[in-house]
Amino acid sequence: MTRLLIKNGTFVTMDERLAQYQGWMAIEGSLIAALGEGNAPEQEVALATETMDGTGLLFMPGLTNTHGHAAMSLLRGLADDLALQDWLQNHMWPTEAKFTGDDVYWGSSLAAAEMIKSGTTTFVDMYDHMDRVAEVVEKSGLRASLTRGVIGLCPEDVQKAKLADAIQFAKDWHGGADGRISVMISPHAPYTCPPDFIVKFVEAAHELDLPMHTHMSETLAEVEQNVRDYGCRPVEHLDRLGMFSRPTLLAHAVHLTDEEVALLGERKVAVSHNPVSNLKLASGVARVPDLLKAGVTVSLGTDSAASNNNLDLFQEIAMAALIHKGVSGDPTVIPAAEALRMGTVYGARSIGLDGITGQLKAGMKADFIALSIHKPHFVPRTDYISHLAYAARGSDVVHVWVDGKQLLRNGQLLTLDEEKILAEAERSFRRLRG
Amino acid sequence: MTRLLIKNGTFVTMDERLAQYQGWMAIEGSLIAALGEGNAPEQEVALATETMDGTGLLFMPGLTNTHGHAAMSLLRGLADDLALQDWLQNHMWPTEAKFTGDDVYWGSSLAAAEMIKSGTTTFVDMYDHMDRVAEVVEKSGLRASLTRGVIGLCPEDVQKAKLADAIQFAKDWHGGADGRISVMISPHAPYTCPPDFIVKFVEAAHELDLPMHTHMSETLAEVEQNVRDYGCRPVEHLDRLGMFSRPTLLAHAVHLTDEEVALLGERKVAVSHNPVSNLKLASGVARVPDLLKAGVTVSLGTDSAASNNNLDLFQEIAMAALIHKGVSGDPTVIPAAEALRMGTVYGARSIGLDGITGQLKAGMKADFIALSIHKPHFVPRTDYISHLAYAARGSDVVHVWVDGKQLLRNGQLLTLDEEKILAEAERSFRRLRG
Numbered sequence: 001m002t003r004l005l006i007k008n009g010t011f012v013t014m015d016e017r018l019a020q021y022q023g024w025m026a027i028e029g030s031l032i033a034a035l036g037e038g039n040a041p042e043q044e045v046a047l048a049t050e051t052m053d054g055t056g057l058l059f060m061p062g063l064t065n066t067h068g069h070a071a072m073s074l075l076r077g078l079a080d081d082l083a084l085q086d087w088l089q090n091h092m093w094p095t096e097a098k099f100t101g102d103d104v105y106w107g108s109s110l111a112a113a114e115m116i117k118s119g120t121t122t123f124v125d126m127y128d129h130m131d132r133v134a135e136v137v138e139k140s141g142l143r144a145s146l147t148r149g150v151i152g153l154c155p156e157d158v159q160k161a162k163l164a165d166a167i168q169f170a171k172d173w174h175g176g177a178d179g180r181i182s183v184m185i186s187p188h189a190p191y192t193c194p195p196d197f198i199v200k201f202v203e204a205a206h207e208l209d210l211p212m213h214t215h216m217s218e219t220l221a222e223v224e225q226n227v228r229d230y231g232c233r234p235v236e237h238l239d240r241l242g243m244f245s246r247p248t249l250l251a252h253a254v255h256l257t258d259e260e261v262a263l264l265g266e267r268k269v270a271v272s273h274n275p276v277s278n279l280k281l282a283s284g285v286a287r288v289p290d291l292l293k294a295g296v297t298v299s300l301g302t303d304s305a306a307s308n309n310n311l312d313l314f315q316e317i318a319m320a321a322l323i324h325k326g327v328s329g330d331p332t333v334i335p336a337a338e339a340l341r342m343g344t345v346y347g348a349r350s351i352g353l354d355g356i357t358g359q360l361k362a363g364m365k366a367d368f369i370a371l372s373i374h375k376p377h378f379v380p381r382t383d384y385i386s387h388l389a390y391a392a393r394g395s396d397v398v399h400v401w402v403d404g405k406q407l408l409r410n411g412q413l414l415t416l417d418e419e420k421i422l423a424e425a426e427r428s429f430r431r432l433r434g
Numbered sequence: 435m436t437r438l439l440i441k442n443g444t445f446v447t448m449d450e451r452l453a454q455y456q457g458w459m460a461i462e463g464s465l466i467a468a469l470g471e472g473n474a475p476e477q478e479v480a481l482a483t484e485t486m487d488g489t490g491l492l493f494m495p496g497l498t499n500t501h502g503h504a505a506m507s508l509l510r511g512l513a514d515d516l517a518l519q520d521w522l523q524n525h526m527w528p529t530e531a532k533f534t535g536d537d538v539y540w541g542s543s544l545a546a547a548e549m550i551k552s553g554t555t556t557f558v559d560m561y562d563h564m565d566r567v568a569e570v571v572e573k574s575g576l577r578a579s580l581t582r583g584v585i586g587l588c589p590e591d592v593q594k595a596k597l598a599d600a601i602q603f604a605k606d607w608h609g610g611a612d613g614r615i616s617v618m619i620s621p622h623a624p625y626t627c628p629p630d631f632i633v634k635f636v637e638a639a640h641e642l643d644l645p646m647h648t649h650m651s652e653t654l655a656e657v658e659q660n661v662r663d664y665g666c667r668p669v670e671h672l673d674r675l676g677m678f679s680r681p682t683l684l685a686h687a688v689h690l691t692d693e694e695v696a697l698l699g700e701r702k703v704a705v706s707h708n709p710v711s712n713l714k715l716a717s718g719v720a721r722v723p724d725l726l727k728a729g730v731t732v733s734l735g736t737d738s739a740a741s742n743n744n745l746d747l748f749q750e751i752a753m754a755a756l757i758h759k760g761v762s763g764d765p766t767v768i769p770a771a772e773a774l775r776m777g778t779v780y781g782a783r784s785i786g787l788d789g790i791t792g793q794l795k796a797g798m799k800a801d802f803i804a805l806s807i808h809k810p811h812f813v814p815r816t817d818y819i820s821h822l823a824y825a826a827r828g829s830d831v832v833h834v835w836v837d838g839k840q841l842l843r844n845g846q847l848l849t850l851d852e853e854k855i856l857a858e859a860e861r862s863f864r865r866l867r868g
């Protein structure tokens with residue numbers, strides 16, 4: 001088995017000590033074998049089958065993007081700065097209705113290329129034609145938690161077929177791509193799925209022993225509708241329907257009462273915070289400092305490129321560190337380290353990969369990235385935790401490994417054909433709008 | 435005289451039509467000679483002494499950063515996530531007090547390198563040792579509006595010396611560096627300068643026929659102090675002291691009443707909006723949609739790297755387009771085009787360079803940048819105005835010209851020695867903290 005030894009690198013481990021040091025790391029197979037400060041010990045040098053000089057590079061865990069719709073990268077810049085319903089009904093939905101499996105494949109490939117190039121190593125994807133997304137994961141080498149997102153506003157036979165599709169996808173792909181793919185079960189949202197339909201997803205999740213993922217309380221309007229339709233707010237509604245009896249990841253959770261924050265903490269529900277998308281769609285600012293205080297695992301998602309409009313998780317990390325200070329008036333909330341944890345270790349935790357990915361530790365998966373830091377915006381060398389949260393960009397990423405395999409080298413994709421993806425994605429878009 | 439013809443480029447002109455097209459542009463000396471859609475006309479080809487293929491590149495006006503303290507790049511990451519007074523009194527001020535002219539030179543050089551590499555062609559700088567900043571402008575080739583920022587909380591003889599220093603700097607450098615340097619007159623802020631001292635700056639500005647620049651209403655605390663000390667809020671205070679009888683650029687202006695917004699509009703005062711710094715320091719969110727409605731010219735600044743922590747104006751453009759939507763609940767405010775204008779044409783207007791820089795137009799200064807757009811986050815080719823505001827990053831910039839002279843080629847600085855700057859900036863920091 002090959003054993004890669006990286007020497008003379010700067011390491012930010014995201015472990016409990018928040019260590020940052022000059023040191024070395026050894027990768028064997030899909031795992032981090034060992035790492036430490038200073039010069040590599042002699043026995044590490046002897047064991048190595050391959051050596052890399054890490055001078056000028058900062059190594060850290062790969063980022064986890066915990067909410068998105070990769071294929072919607074085809075809709076980037078199609079429509080912006082519009083009222084939500086106008087945007088959805090007149091631009092997004094009519095175009096998405098025409099998506100074929102091939103469109104999903106090329107749109108997701110476009111997203112995968114952008115994610116790898118900006119340092120994301122694990123992503124959550126909720127969409128349709130999920131077999132084609134799984135193909136992209138398999139080919140790209142990324143790690144992913146995939147889920148067929150089902151909208152239930154349709155006749156019962158169509159509902160049944162969609163649920164069956166979601167279950168079949170889980171059976172086909174959970175544990176797929178050498179274990180890099182896991183699957184979640186997803187009713188799209190409380191406002192797009194009748195309660196009895198949501199219950200069927202909860203039952204399926206129990207049967208398949210899988211976690212759940214859904215959109216919740218992204219806008220004030222949907223919360224108000226929930227109260228009108230069901231007599232309670234979304235957290236209580238989903239709790240009553242049994243969803244939180246499964247490990248659950250909620251996307252957005254912008255509009256919450258104190259009671260809802262407390263209940264999410266008690267039920268150990270995770271929240272994917274999507275600050276850029278929430279701002280762009282004018283949904284509001286989630287109560288992240290309160291959620292963290294309540295013990296909720298809060299991770300970061302980009303949502304799709306249609307409401308962002310990029311998939312650079314470093315932007316979400318910076319936004320998470322900035323927005324809650326400005327809105328609360330307290331410059332000490334969400335310090336740099338906490339924002340970085342949201343993008344790494346909390347991301348892994350929120351999709352059941354705690355202890356598996358999201359930190360640099362011996363025995364964990366070799367999912368890591370290297371940033372080129374011999375640049376003005378990383379000088380002076382004061383505090384790399386601060387630099388990563390506030391000054392870095394995804395474009396600083398030059399090397400990416402997932403499961404011990406290198407996916408990006410000197411900014412060049414190794415598993416995907418970038419030229420073909422750019423051309424096919426453009427062609428898909430032209431056909432969809434043509 | 436050389437005449438550069440750029441062919442086959444994508445152009446976003448930021449002119450009144452917000453044109454975006456495939457086309458050509460001719461540069462002669464320091465000016466844009468001509469530009470247009472489609473293939474370059476035969477006479478342009480004949481006139482050209484040099485030709486450049488713009489395939490895969492997007493050309494747009496260079497960005498204008500209208501508020502900053504370049505030398506403070508030496509303090510990037512030194513202290514973050516602290517309460518404002520702790521940050522200032524225990525970290526910033528004690529370190530800044532030790533700054534020598536050489537520290538200002540290398541800190542400003544570090545900032546200049548970062549700004550050029552991320553597409554800024556004109557910057558405003560308010561600091562001390564301004565002769566050394568002017569040297570950096572001269573050497574780097576950037577355009578700048580420079581000002582000695584004077585804090586007046588000191589004995590009268592020290593006040594006098596500082597004012598004399600500010601006036602001498604204006605006399606020495608206004609119109610310097612082949613006209614690329616202009617000078618403003620700057621009492622630091624109403625809360626750091628007694629009223630009679632501010633009046634002396636207003637008089638000097640009239641005498642020298644120069645505009646004024648000051649910090650105003652960045653925090654709620656300073657507004658409250660102004661009311662306590664002078665019986666009125668800062669806008670009325672500065673208006674009474676005569677400041678707005680000069681063209682004035684106010685940094686921050688976060689906390690404003692309706693009356694203050696209206697008065698700024700009437701007095702034709704410009705505001706430099708610094709969204710990232712205002713969030714990081716928990717100062718709040720400026721009322722930019724209201725200011726624009728009132729006819730105020732609102733431009734964008736990074737503030738220093740100590741409170742940002744980078745100088746990427748594309749991040750400010752995106753933040754300006756995002757934050758006001760999320761805070762107001764209206765997804766139509768500050769659309770992409772308006773955010774881009776704030777970073778270009780409004781930036782130029784706010785420092786008296788309207789019609790001179792900030793747009794691609796025949797007869798205007800050849801201050802422009804080229805972004806590499808053959809990348810996932812610029813696909814599909816829907817709307818480059820959207821892509822520039824929401825998806826682009828400063829790192830997409832590969833070429834930069836100011837005054838017709840190229841400062842960056844394929845990401846490499848042509849006028850500054852990046853290696854030396856990184857080393858000297860690090861050395862300055864070590865000495866300051868040693």
